[in-house]
Amino acid sequence: MILKNLLSILFIALCSQEVFAEKQARYLLGVKTLPSNQTPNSYGSYAKGCLAGGEEMLENGPTWQVMRLSRGRNWGHPNMISFLKRFSKFVAKETSWEGLxxxxxxxxxxxxxxxxxxxxxxGLDADIWMLPAHNLKLSKLKRESVSSIDVRSKDRKKINKNWTKDHMKVLKIAANDPIVERIFITAPAKIYMCENETGNKDWLQKIRPYWGxxxxxHVRLKCPEESKWCEAQKPTVHHLSKGGNGCDNTLRWWVTTALEPVEIDPNKIKPKPKRHPKEFTMSELPKQCTSVLNSK
Ligand SMILES: [Zn+2]
Incomplete structure (x- = not known):
């Protein structure tokens, strides 16, 4: 009898360990409120990885405010934190915005x-609001409720009156920083910038049209030099080495064909759903992420 009980306890223990091992990483990493006490390192890819030695972007600075503080997502690789400080300072100097x-x-x-x-x-991606920062004294509470602005027309084909020349200046400042890998933005904004840049258009290569x-x-930085396990993104066809800045007909696709309704063929077999990055378990992330999770 005792042996049987012991065996069943052992069995349950093994099972729960199994459950732990397969628990989605977001339930483990997503509840951490402090960074790991490790040397800064970005492990894995932008959509499948983790961050060691994260640095906090302070809630307030001379040229920025962090919004939605309750989300606890103001942490990045030190390269990102220094970039955001540099970028916001430049914006305050060169545009009518007070910062970001x-x-x-x-x-x-x-x-x-x-x-x-x-x-x-x-720790190498950051979202910057389209709402020009004209008041850097917003309270914490206000920063939970205030909304950003939409710069796109209702039909999703053009920019709207919320878009200003300063938006373009801000984007250009970011794109000209050598540490920036690419910037995602709604296609109509890229179309506007392609049409309104009268000088060198090389910087527009980094501006990528994307949904939403x-x-x-969204600013994405290059992998830090010393982060050996950081996976760089493949260059696209518009990479400058291939002669493209993306201001061509492929850009029009986003505001034409891409917006047309798609006819769904009911007889077509649905492909097996792709595993969503949010469902990754710790064992699917780079192995260093386990020490990031367990570090003090
Ligand atoms: Zn983003």
Whole structure:
């Protein structure tokens, strides 16, 4: 009898360990409120990885405010934090904006999140609000409730009156920073910038049209040199080395064909759903993420 009980306890223990091992990483990394006490390192890819030694973007600075503080996503690789400080300072100097309203960066230890984003996992992605920062004295409470602005028309084909020349200046400042890898923004904004840049258009190569991104734009930094396990993104056809800045007909696709309704063939077999990055378990993330999770 005792042996039987012991065996069943052992069995339950093994099972629960199994459950723990397979628990989605977002439930483990997503509840950490402090970074790991490790040397800064971005492990894995933008949409499947984690962050060691994350640095906090202070809630307030001379040229920025972090929005939605309750989300606890104001952590990044030190390269990101220094970039945001430099970028916001430049914006305050060169435009009518006082600086930047900064949205999500990463969780203290990066990784998949309980809600929202697919990427933002390695501390090298940051969302910047389209709402010009004209008041850097917003209270914490106000920063939970205030909304950003939409710069796209209702039919999703053009920019609207919320878009200003200063938006373009802000984007250009970011794109000209050598540490920036690419910037995602709604296609009509890129179309506007392609049409209104009268000088060198090379910087527009880094500006990439993407779904959404009409209330904020998303800045992605290059892998830090010393982060050996950070996976760089493949260059696209518009990479400058291939001669492209993306201001061509492929850009029009986003505001034409892409917006047309798609006819669904009921006889077509649905493909097996792809595993969503939010569902990754710890064992699917780079192995270093386990030490990031368990670190003090
Ligand atoms: Zn983003």
């Amino acid at each position: 309203y900064i949205g999500d960066i990463s969780q203290p230890r990066g990784g998949p999140m309980l809600s929202g984003h697919v990427s933002h996992q390695v 991104h009409n209330f904020h734009f």
